[in-house]
Amino acid sequence: MNYLDEFKKFISSHYLSTGVRLTLGAVIPSLIFQHYGILGDMIAFPLGTLLIGGTDNPGPYHRRRNSLIIAIFTCFAVACITGYLRHIHFVIFLEIIVFGMFFSLVGVYGNRVNSIGLISLLVFVFNIDDHLSGDLVFRTAAIFAAGGIWYFVLFMILQKLLPYKLIQQLLGENFAELGKLLSIKAGYYFANPDYDELFNKMIHQQVILRENHENLREILFKTREIVTESTNKSRVLMLMFLDSIDLFERILNSQQNYTNLHRAFDHTKVLRLFGTYITWLSDEIKQIGLAIQSGFPSHSRHDLDEAFNKCQRAFETMREHKMTHDNMEDFIMLRQILNSLQDVTERIKKLHRATTYDADVSKGYKLNVEAESFIPKQEYHPRILLDNLSLKSSHFRHAVRVTIGLLIGYIISLFLEVGHGYWILLTIVVILKPAFSITKQRNVQRIGGTLVGVFSGFLLLYLINDGTALFIIMMLAMILAYSFLKINYFVASTTITLYVILSFNFLNPQQITAVLQDRVVDTVVGSMIAYVISSYVLPVWEHTQINQYIRDALNANRKYFDVVAAKFTGKQLDINELKMLRKDAIIAMANLSDNFQKMLSEPKRQQLNMEEYHQFVATSHMLTSYIASLSTYAQTLEYSEFSVEFEVMIRQIDRQIKAATDIIEGKSENSFEIARESLPQNMKLVELLAKRKKEIKEMGIEKADQSPARKMLSDLKTINGLFELISTITIDEIKILQKIKPAKT
Known part of the structure; x- marks a missing residue:
């Protein structure tokens, strides 16, 4: 860990900004009151500033503004009710039941409303005895509300002066976490990787990135000035966010069979060279994140062109001397990694330029996605609260526990x-x-x-x-x-x-x-x-909810796969739909991973089927990664002459994912038969591969490289391999779920 970079990241983060804002907001009026000798009487003012400020979670300006106003009025009302009735003990018990249930149950409306409920409960707790206000209940409640209003004014001033600061801080943090994800990925290329540890780190990092993406989507797509009345700076910020999503997908879809990779190339230096270069790329992404947070342009720490060329030369030299018709497929896999590294390198160079906020960077900017489709939806209908008045609701159970x-x-x-x-x-x-x-x-x-x-x-x-x-x-x-x-x-x-x-x-x-x-x-x-x-x-307990997360992950992956795979049958690809389904699949995968991580902290007696669930989380992660890899080819290539062969494979895989979903829903009649079915062979590809091997054997690599079939074979072999991997993974998921007796959810 680079502690200097971590320190820089913290110094320019929204976490420190929040700490400084709340502290100064409370301390400055306290010093003024102390100067005039009235701090003891006005102590509710800084308390109001701190508590009301605690509801100010990152998000769009209008939602932050509205939540602060609601918090001020709610806390004022709670302080008055509690203060006037606190001397009647049975009323306090009644208040605990009413406030405890209501302010805990409002968490069904999301984190922002939940924070208002939490602060309202704290205000209730502070006012239960007379340590704060004595007999001056209304006066103290008004002073408390005034402290909240002071924070609101401070928020409005800072928002006006620094309208993009929060976005820059969150976006910079997003890139820093993205850099960590890539550095974890680099671990797969060094000698003797611990696959389980690396995988656990990967899914933990993806959960963090999912939360960052949700916050950024809400802020960017809900901010009218960015979506419709965009300035150059807002356009560049939006472009960098969209690039970060694409970069995240690129990192995900670089999933390989690392066991085979090490078997084929551990005796060479090429994997270690690739791993070192990936570590450099992760440092560059972190550097970009720090630059975005601080507002200064970023500069590359390494000569990326020279470093990439070194990797490419190492690959080509080894390919020239060691590739034969027997190990050709291993070199195709290595070539795909190199292509992925080249793509990531170009994206990083583009992002370095973007941190200058040069007008040329955003030239031709056009938001080519439907913003509404990517904004996290949150309804506030009273019906939602009423629907959760049941012991089946985890929110209701939590409210009962709090009360x-x-x-x-x-x-x-x-x-x-x-x-x-x-x-x-x-x-x-x-x-x-x-x-x-x-x-x-x-x-x-x-x-x-x-x-x-x-x-x-x-x-x-x-x-x-x-x-x-x-x-x-x-x-x-x-x-x-x-x-x-x-x-x-x-x-x-x-x-x-x-x-x-x-x-x-x-x-x-x-x-x-x-x-x-x-x-x-x-x-x-x-x-x-x-x-x-x-x-x-x-x-x-988390094991009672995990089946729902599994179901969501399977459904999201199936929809994602269907829209990606359809391109290989000759259908048009809707980029907006692709990105939306990609987002849903990644969120579902992160939710499942998060649920499993929570299970690990529960009592041993509640950790049921842990080995099987761990296997399923791993396969679900790989499935999403392989579909993401397939989507890269779907967006750039079109081999319509192979559509018939691909269509047969796609139907088989779709049936497999559906069979896995049926098991988790308690309908497993034909899952055993489907799990035994093998994926149909792509005979056209087999013929092309045999032809290519024959060319290499008879003509040698140098002459065979000039064959027009070389590029096509490399692409088709990778695409076909991804279909085979997806099929294998879904069959594994069927077998894992067959071992788990689905709990009713």
Whole structure:
């Protein structure tokens, strides 16, 4: 790992921007209030800024604006209701049930609404006792809302001054993650690769990229100025995003049979040379990402033309001396890798030029996709909420868990003699998540982070007496807390605890020892409640949902395959439809991978059929990759004279994918017969291959290379090989699913 590049990436990321924005938004008014001696009375103002700002997730401007307005009004209402009724205990229990259920269940409307629900619950928790507002309920709620309005004004100003900054940060991060994906790919070319480890890294990286792509699609295609009233900068940003999607597909479709590759060429240096060059290309992509984030032009770190030429010369020399009619197919495979490297190289050179935002780069720009087809859809109809009022809904189960957790936490806080009992409820709210694996991870990180934060705070207060130094440390802790909140919860929990302790020290230094004790006790109690609730109260285990993800992946791959394969039967290829189905297949694959990764963190007793599911995730990944490889040829080549042979193969593969889908749906009558059927042989290709081998044997490589059949054979052999691989993979999937007894979903 290049730590300097990672540091640069973090410095120019939207995570740090968010941390700085929230910290300054809270600290600047706090300093003003402190100057006039009213900070104690106005403490709800910076709290409102921090909490309302917490709902500001990346997305289109109008959605961010609307969510902030809704959050301000919702939190104001919750603060008033809770504050006025908090002295009536049975009403608090009623509020816990109503607020706990409603604000957890609104997660059905997506992450943005879910964040508003979470913050509303936190506001409820903060106002359960009178530590914040005393008897001045309306005044405190109004001050809290004013803090939220202040953040809203700050957001509007920054959006006006830097309209493309968030897009640049997300796009730069996308390229950085894309570079990591390619560096993982390079690992397949070095000696003795660990295929399982590389595969796990690949699917993890694809999950990250899927989330980035979804955010970028929503922002780019929902921003009117980019889609219809585009400036040169917005056009270049859109082009770079579309190029990144194509580059992602190119990396995916470079899937090879690496076992055969190493068997054929491990004794040479060519694979290591290719691996080194791919590592260089990944560095270039990361460099492009850093340049986009920072706003400065990128410059190539390596002479890519010279490096590629070196790879090409090595291939041609080895081909000239070692290729025979027996190993010709291995060299065809190596040639395809070289062609792929050339394509990626040209794309990277183009992207380097794009970071200059030169007008020539976007000349002739035209958005050749239907934007609406690529925007993540999110409905807000009340029917969706009503449909989830069932124990079959994972969202409803989560809402029940949160509500029961809050009820237990509140009861314990009444009997536990600690001064900040609401911290127990706060811990429960932030730790409990719909997935057990995330709750478990957050539990460990929360407890560990709190202990480290308390120890660090105690040490700092013991060693440092200078108020200015402590204030600077507190600000740095705040920035780190809100910067790492979504990327490393342990760091976030540590720094949140640290800045909370330091802020209490400034406000009430006499009570700091009690605060340290309360923080540890309340966090441990809240974490224990959250763990027990997530384990035993209506848990939703991932194995009960994985069949649906398998079904989605099979259906998405089948549609993707059908539209790509149709080109080889003589039909026209709709590029817009191809890109949309490619997006759906990649999303389905990433969702399946993500689901499986969560299963790994669950209790052993809930990890059913893990070996088979792991095999299916691997085959699904390869299937999508092989279809993506096939789509590359479908967009550039046309061999209509082979359409009859290809049509027979396509029908067979389609039947195989359908048979796999039938198994997961409990209909497996003819799956055993289909799994035993072999793919029909392409006799025309067999004849062409035999002819080519004969030419090489009789004429030698140099003269045989001048044959017009050479290019056609290379393409057709690869295309036919992809059909065979797709068929083999789908048969493997049928056999894997036959071993798994489908659970009802």
